[in-house]
Amino acid sequence: MSAMSESVPVRCPACRREHFYEAPSYPCVCGAPVAPALDEHGTATAVAHRAWDEDWVVVRCDACGRRNQWPYPELGCSCGTMLRVPVAAASAAASPRAAAPAGRRAFQPVTIRTARDAVTAAALYLRWLGYRDIRRADQRPPAGVGLAARGLLAQVDPTVRPASLRDVECLWLTAMTESTACVYFSLAGFSPDARTRAEALAVPLFVLDLTGTPQAVNSHADELDAAGA
Structure with a gap:
């Protein structure tokens, strides 16, 4: 993912007002800034309810290759609607759990603290x-x-x-x-x-x-x- 994010137009589906949004960057553990790549051709959606898997996106750091979960890009419209800004397909792996190939159960990770x-x-x-x-x-x-x-x-x-x-x-x-x-x-x-x-x-x-x-x-x-x- 690019460390610098470009502004993309985001239209509110409720009031049709157009905004320009730039995804915030977050520091990777290696110190490099990381930001999800936005889909400038995608359509923003209104956040009607919260689900844990939908609130996070996995983004890879270009500097060290590490993948981390960051908050999914969102923008508050002045009409009161919270908009979820679409991300590029390469960034859209919302769940960090490894998918299981045929014949294998999903991998069950353990939280790393030490x-x-x-x-x-x-x-x-x-x-x-x-x-x-x-x-x-x-x-x-x-x-x-x-x-x-x-x-x-x-x-x-x-x-x-x-x-x-x-x-x-x-x-x-x-x-x-x-x-x-x-x-x-x-x-x-x-x-x-x-x-x-x-x-x-x-x-x-x-x-x-x-x-x-x-x-x-x-x-x-x-x-x-x-x-x-």
């Missing part, structure tokens, strides 16, 4: 993907906690520092020596060069949001989420 919660969330997600016998890895990674399962090595970084290129390369090299696949979970996202390198090395990257739901950062993570173990 570093240990982050490790637990990653382990639960791996189990949901179909990995079994998840345990602490024999080798401790340079950052975070290592988890291992049959055919997989995972690294969970619960710090507030985005994972670096070196972090990704170290995980990949360790996995190569053990002839296994690997996956990286980070609470604070990934640096741009780490994301580029992970794409080249086919390392799935996930950001853990505070609900405990892993969000895919690259295409390899999307494929793992869809296919499972």
